[in-house]
Amino acid sequence: MATAMQHPGPLASAVGVGGEAIRVRGLVQGVGFRPAVWRLARDLGLTGEVRNDAEGVLIRLWGERAVRERFRRRLPDEAPPLARIDSLETTPLDDGPPPPRFHIATSAGGEVHTGIVADAATCAACLAEVFDPADRRYRYAFANCTHCGPRLSIVHALPYDRAATSMAAFPLCPRCRAEYHDPADRRFHAQPTACPACGPRLWLEATGAEPFAPHTDPLAATQRLLEAGHIVAIKGIGGFHLAVDATHDAAVARLRQRKRRPDKPLALMVRDVAMLRRYCRPTDDEHALMQGPAAPIVLLAAEGPETLARGVAPGQRHYGVMLPASPLHHLLMADLEAPIVLTSGNRAGEPPCRTNQEARQRLAGIADALLLHDRDIVDRLDDSVVRWVAGVPTLLRRARGYVPTPLALPAGFEATPSVLALGGELKHTFCLLKDAQALLSAHLGNRHDATVDAAHLPTLARYLALFDHRPQVLAIDPHPDYRSSREGRDRAAAEGLALVEVQHHHAHLAACLADNGLARNSAPVLGIALDGTGYGDDGTLWGGELLLADYRGYRRLASLAPVALPGGTQAIRQPWRLAYAHLYRGFDWAALAADHRHLAFFQALEDQPLATLACMLDSGFNSPSSSACGRLFDAVAALLGLCLTVSYEGQAAIELEAAVDPRALDDGHAYPFTIVTENGLPRLEPQPMWQSLLDDLCRNLPIGVMAARFHAGLADGLAAMVDHLQGQHGVIGAGRIALSGGVFQNAVLGEALIQRLETRGWQVLRHERVPTNDGGLSLGQAIVAAARTLAPPEDSSSCV
Structure with missing residues (x-):
């Protein structure tokens, strides 16, 4: 924005009076940033203007040099709570005489180089108004301001203005219009702002034959339905939920039956911390996270004095709980005496409903009533899920409240090309790289589900258009049968784009490196990638890997011992097959079965x-070889009788972790693993672990003790393999070790392994801003593709 400089007069030179343009980049639109600038400039007696444009915010400022410097120093500290300033770039200005005052100018368009703030939970000021009988927004379910409310879920295009959101359908009433145009008001240019006179409205529909009376209070009627054990579908911020009283056994069972979700834990909503502490034992950090603007679901120890319905989280020791994220939810919970289940509004395997018509068609057989409103949801957003692991919040699902917050790329990626990475098959996301930032999509589900797969392309097209992204490079997983990989190959061929294939576990570790901000020229690190499945370079299924890796490449140093999966994907659905394959491989099956026929597992296999x-197994027919750690967890859970078959992804491993007796983790009886070498590759061999586990089964030890000994033994085995690699290779990984993959959602294993590695002097890198599971895979693909496209840094010692 710089223009040709004119020579200032003598007086101006003496006191430093002049002008400057300040380009502000970051998350600075839709958060009240312009009025904050306006207030600060007026407070300092500066003149000029501030406007939104496609690159962020542009400030043109006139006044004495010292005062302008004071403005720049104060601006980061006085920015609104949802703003994030990534950079301030200053250019001298002299367009003639300074303007007489400071004002907020009309937004400008152009190529998009700015982001959108994530949808934010209700702020304290709006919440106070909603519950104030004297306020005109009393009991209004859609109150918001620049500090809270919907963002991505309602926006059609950038710059972020009301006309480009689904709120364009609601013309402002005179009082709301006055607030919207008053820079001193916290609703100045709050695009979703509204009130009962001009904004969205709420109503309740019956799905059966009997309609509700036309003047029914929809919130009060919904509360009565929930208290009576009915199921209500509720249209929220980013999609629909199904709600039911979480203390009502029959109602929860009915919800599971209708939703076709027999076992997977159900999320909960509580009114406040007092209600929360009746059922859970949150730490201060967990409570603070729940109360933050993202308002995610947080996994909490189910150790309160009261209990919920048996069907809420069968076989678990944790509940997934959230606090209300919108005025609608605050009002709904205000008069309820118990938590509610608040689970995604869909049948198992489908994406949650987004529109009223979808809900009427798809949820009629599940819900007894629909609580609806007429504000369109433009972008579907699931609830985010977070778990604390070894003192760090770990995202299990990144969606509402976090997306589309961009992640700054590490040093060395400033000149990265525009990259589109298409992720994997499970917990699918895609990632856009542009302007040295990564924009990771929200969690989209599993692409092997037809309805989820069908929803992927429109969502991708929306992101590409919304953020004005024109990819030059496409990154995919090399798996020959992933839908995302086939789509990427077709797209690259059709559009003439460079195509980069990124091995699954290399992508996991690269995402961890980027999450920790390691520069592009950093020395390779040792990485442990543990998950359920990933296509390996040798055509087998990997998933228990120790790699030496940087952004450009990797070297496989060791792995878990591979075991065949009899029946392929059928073995994943029936973990008893995995346990059988392990025992068949390591023992004389006939003799083993005869000796242990009294055990429940062997009886179940008869x-x-x-x-x-x-x-x-002998022929290798339909029995692919896999070193996946997730499959080892499945096999142990099956032998212990916890989970012979599964109804949702990861169920066996989740129930095995939940069974752990923490008192037995350090009892000195961790199950042993050994290290063997196969074709020059060290392998962590579980056969001794199986023998110890069988011995303990014969001694009738409690399942919790055996589950603990398995976790402790695996942590010992992995740490021993790290020691072994150091003995083989000497100094390795520059003293840093990265942990990634879905198995590290397991807090018991994660904390045990981190403790062992840190005791050995390792700096442990793990995920915090991006999921460790396949939800972070697309970020890893994207940054590897960028690193390979850019010229190698001169001071790099790459693995490639």
Whole structure:
């Protein structure tokens, strides 16, 4: 924005009077940033203007040099709570005489180089108004201001102005219009602002034959339905939820039956911390996270004095709980005496409903009533899920409250090309790289589900248009059958784009490096990547890998011992097959079965086609080899009788962790693993662990003790493998070790392994801003593709 300089007069030179343009980049639109600038400039007696444009915010400022410097120093500290300033760039200005005052100018368009703030939970000021009988927004379910409310879920285009959101359908009443145009008001240019006179409205519909009376108070009626054990579908910020009284056994069971979700834990909403402490034991950090603007679901220890319905989280020791994120939810919970289940508004395997018509069609067989409103949801957003692991908040699902907050790329990626990474098959996300930032999509579900897959392309097209992203490079997983990979190959061929294939576990570790801000020229680190499945360079399924890795490449140093999966994906659905495969591989099955026929696991297998499975294992037919750590967890859970078959992804491993007796983690009886070498590659061999586990089963030890000994033994084994690699290679990984992959959602294993590695002097890198599971895979793909496209840094010692 700089123009040709004119020579200032003598007086101006003496006192430093002049002008400057300040380009502000970051998350500075839709958060009250311009009025904050306006107030600060007026307070300091400066003149000029501030405007939104496609690059962020542009400030043109006139006044004495010292005062302008004071403005720049104060601006970061006085920015609104939801703002994030990434950079301030100053250019001298002299467009003639300074303007007489400071004002807020009309937004300008152009190529988009700015972001959108994530949807934010209700702020304290709005909440106070909603519950103040004297306020005109009393009991209004859609109150918001520049410090809170919907953002991505309602926006059609940038710059972020009301006309480009779904609020354009609601013309402002005179009182709201006055607030919207008053820079001194916290609702100045709050694009979703509204009131009962001019904004969205709420109503309740019956899904059965009997309609509700036309003047029914929808919130009060919904509360009565929930208290009576009915299921209500509720249209929220980013989609629909299904709600039911969480203390009502029959109602929760009915919800599970109708939703076709027999076992997976259900999320909860509580009114406040007092209600929360009746059922859970949150730490101060967990409570603060729940009360923050993202308002995620947080996994909390279920150790309160009261209990919920048995069907809320069967087989678990934690509840997934959130506080109200909108005025609608605050009002709904205000008069309820118990928590509610608040789970996604869908049948299992489908994406949650987004529109009223979808809900009427798809939820009629599940919900008894629909609590609806007429503000359109433009972008569907699931609830985010966070768990504390070893003192760090770990995102399990990144969506509402976090997306689309961009992540600044590490040093060395300033000149990165525009990259589109298409992620994996499970917990699918995609990632856009542009302007040295990564924009990771919200969690979109599992692409092997037809309805989720169908929703992917419109969502991707929306992001590309919204953020004006024109990819030059496409990054994909090399798996031949991933839908995302096939889509990427087709798109690259059709559009003439460079295509980069990034091995699954390399992508996991690269995402961890980026999450920790490691520069592009950093020395390679040692990485442990543990998950359920990833396509390996040798055509087998990897998932228990120790790699030496940087952004450009990796070297496989060790892995878990591979075991065949009899029946392929059927073995994942039926973990008893995995346990059988492990025992068949390591023992004389006939003798083992005869010696242990009194154990429940062996009795359960008497009616299974073991002879056929043995032939498959011997011949390799439909029995792919896998080193996946997640499959080892499944096999142990099956042998312990926790989970012979699964109804949702990761169920066996989740129930195995939940079974752990913490008192037995350090009892000195961790199950042993050994290290063997196969074709020059060290492997962590579980056969001794199986023998110890069988011995403990015969001694009738409690399942919690055996589950603890397995976790402790695996942590010992992985740490021993790290020691072994150091003995082989000497100094390795520059003293840093990165942990990534879905297995590290397991807090018991994660904390045990981190403790062992840190005791050995390692700096442990793990995920915090991006999921460690496949939800972070697209970030890793994108940054590897960028690193390979850019010229190698001169001072780099790459693994490639």
